[in-house]
Amino acid sequence: MPSVTAAMAGLRVVLEDEFPGLSPMTRGGSGDLHSPCGSAVGSAGGASGTGSSIMMGSQSQLSESKNSARTAGMYSAFTAPPRYRNSGTFVHGTKFRHFKSIMEKGLKAAKSEIFMIDEVRRDGRVPGLKDPPEMLIFIDENKARSQRMDFEYDAQQGTWKTKGIAGVIRPWFFQKIVDQRRGPGKGNVLFQSREDPLMQANLMKGTQKPQYLIHATFWENVVGIMKEGILPAKNPTSDTRGPFRELLQGAESHVYTVRPALKMEAWVTEDRPPVGIHGMLSAEPEALPEDSEAVSYMIEKETVGLDRRPDAFIVIDIQRAEELGLDLDMVLSAERAETVFVQGRIPTELFLKVEHNCPINLPDSLKANIVDPRSFQDIPIIDLQQDEATLVEQLRYACEDVGFMQITGHGVSEELQARHRDFHKRFFQLPDEVKERLKLNEDSPVRGWFGRGGEDLDNVLQDKVDKAGGQKVAQQSRKDCKEALDTNGVPWSKPNGHYVASIFGKPSRLPEEEELAGFKGVLEEYAAEMFKVAKRLLSLMAIVLGKDRDFFEQYLTNPVATLRMLHYWPLKDFQTEIGVGEHTDYGLLTILKQDEVGGLQVLNARDSKWVHACPVANAFVVNIGDMLCRWTAHRFKSTVHRVVNTS
Structure with missing residues (x-):
């Protein structure tokens, strides 16, 4: 008969034969059993069901005893036979x-009961299921029994069953949910309760950090x-976790983090990751749509447990935390050795670095920095609900020094x-024949749809446009x-x-109502709101210029405005393609709503470096156009920008 070690406080049996390489065992505090290196084998606490007891003996003896006492409710995941036990x-x-x-x-119970096991088998299979499960839900027995949830053990099948509470086990009882699908993402934790005993038992100490x-x-x-x-x-914000x-x-x-597989000392002194840094976390390369080639990114989604x-x-500097006297508690995941909570x-x-997760073959000329939004110096974020004096001063800097900003509190x-x-x-999902x-x-x-090649803006800059004399740059x-x-953004x-005035004043060319019902009404409502925002911004800019608030109104009685909708395809050749080439806008003012894909980059006029205009929740990007730049004798800056879409 195998040797037995009993943890009295834990009301469970641990057979050393089940944990090769972990003996001899040492007793931890509160009834925990720990290996010499300090990583937990089990957790403290016992079954709260009445009559729970410790059973010692051979595997067959335990199974027979459990079978005979099943109806008495004496058994739990702690006292199950070792090959069925998973620490409560x-x-x-x-x-x-x-x-x-x-x-x-x-x-919920599929019919009348919910079936479970009390240990994950080594082959990943679960009794009663034809195929290995794609997801494992770990249910806290102590919490469940404390709420009078009953469990019944079937020794013949090696399974447990319960009716839960009113036929349901609520997420409050879950310790964690683990992704078991095949592939590099197997073992990623989809949900991890802070009350899981392993969140204390697996704390990293000393050199483990x-x-x-x-x-x-x-x-x-x-x-x-x-x-x-x-x-x-x-x-x-992922599709998996976002709704909850x-x-x-x-x-x-x-916080979910991972340990890099590559030494990163070079990052402390270099502005860019060293060659080969993409190997630190990479999984399988990501295939491009309609393309046989594959693109590798510095970090792939499966490695960090995300669904996109x-x-x-x-990059988080743990050594820096120690220097600052910050005691970070770090817990090693029981499912993946590289995951740390x-x-x-x-x-x-x-923060040592904040980096764009770009393709490893993206040319340096298309890369951009992620800048600290608190600095206000690169791309200011301005709340329009502030007091006017503060607002005017912030707009003064944004218009005269940067030419770009993001606005919140806009009222849309x-x-x-x-x-x-x-x-x-x-609209962009409509059949090609409709768009054609x-x-x-x-x-x-200038009113209608255009596809790939319909407009190329690379190097369409104010000075180069002037030199071209009306010809293509x-x-x-x-x-x-x-x-x-x-x-047409102002159809009235x-x-x-x-x-020029006549072609920009032409009506919009839109799909038929039966092709996209309600489209026209929403476009006109949205365009009207954008025009209101533009007028408010121009009134504040007039104050910045020392003019009356209504100075620009005289130019807005019969204006020209375009409401443009854009769709970018993934880039396949970084040498010959770009989302939108570097350019300045020719008009007075541009107001842009970004999605969460990103890709908008702005050229910092102070140091000639590209920076990301990171999407901000419920914000609009605003940039000065060449016309307003000229009207103000270049006091307001028309800033160079581009789109590098690596999605």
């Missing part, structure tokens, strides 16, 4: 497609992270923005990889002038 945790296996409904409504950690994220989170640090479950933000914020108290490729990543907030002082409803965005996507019918032509050269090394629909306007 029941495990339910299911398909990944059920994740959303389980997180929303809980784990890595020097650097990586946190991967999406564009929409970058600005907030650089302002506040990395907060647990602050803004989960409130639940995650209540259940999780840690991250846009950016933060950092308890609590990670402050910005520990998020509901209208969402409707416009939905129609935006739906709306194509720009001689009669309507030469020396365009890259072609724009985009399509667009240009519509009757602009005065000759040919």
Whole structure:
């Protein structure tokens, strides 16, 4: 008979034969069993069911005893035979497609009961399931029994069953949910409760702590992270975790990070990652749509447990934390050796680098820096709801020094923005024959749709346009990889002038109502709101210039305005293609709504370096055009910008 070690406080049996290489065992505090290196084998606490007891003996003796006492409710995941035991945790296996409904409504009985096991088999299979499960849900027995949830063991099948509470096990009882799908993402934790005993048992100490950690994220989170640090479950935006933000914020108290596989000392002194840094976290390369080639990124989604490729990543300097006297609690994941949970907030002082997760073959000429939004110097973020004196001073800097800004507090409803965005996507999904019918032509050269090659803006800069004398700008090394629909942004306007005024004043060319019902109405409503925002900005800019608030009104009675919708294809050749080439806008003012894909880059006039205009929640990007630059004798800056779409 195998030797037996009993943990009285834990009410469980551990057979050393089940853990080769971990004996001899040493007793930890509170009844925990630990290996000499300090990593936990099990957790403290016992079954709360009445009559629980420690059973010692051979595997067959344990099974027979359990079978005979099944109806008495004496057994738990702690006292199950060793090959069925998982330290007071029941495990339910299911398909990944059920994740959303389980997180929303809980784990429901398929018919009358929910079936579980109390240990994950080495082959990954679960009794009663034909195929290995794609997802494992770990259920806390102590919490469940404390709420009078009953469990029954079937010794013949080696499974447990319960009716839960009213037929449901709510997510409050979950310790964690682990992705078991085949591939490089297997073992990623989809949900990890802070009350899981392993979050204490697997604390890293001393030399176990890595020097650097990586946190991967999406564009929409970058600005907030650089302002506040990395907060647990602050803004989960992935398709998998995003819908359960409130639940995650209540259940999780840690930040997901990974350990790099490559030494990163070079990052301390270099502006760019050293050659080969992409190997630190890479998984399988990502295939481009309609292309046989594959693109490798510095960090692949599977390695960091995300359902889409991250846009950016933060390098966290753990050694710096020790120098500052910050005690970061780090927990090693039980599922993946490279995953580390950092308890609590990670402050910005520990950020070594914030980098764009770009393709490894992206030329240096197309790369850009991610700048600190708190500096206000690169791309100011201005809240229009501030007091006017502050607002005018911030606009003065944005217009005279930068030429670019992002505005919040603009008053445009998020509901209208969402409707416009939905129609935006739906338009570009229309059949090609519909869009071809709306194509720009001689009669309507600026109102309608154009596809790839319809407009190339590389090097379309104010001075080069002047030199070209109305001809196409030469020396365009890259072609724009985009399509667009240009519509009349002020359909009520009757602009005065000759040919240019007449073509810009033409009506929008739109799909028929039966092809895209409601499209025209939403476009006109959205355009009207954009015109209001433009007028308000111009009134504030007039004050910056020392003019009366209504100075620009005289030029807005019959204006020219274009409401443009854009769609960019993924780039396949970084040498000959670009989303939009570097250019300045020819008009008075541009107001742009970004999505979360990112790619907009601005040339910093002070040091001639490209910086990312990271998407900001409920914000619009505003930039000065060549016309306003000329009207102000170049006091206001028309800034060079471009789009490098690596999505």
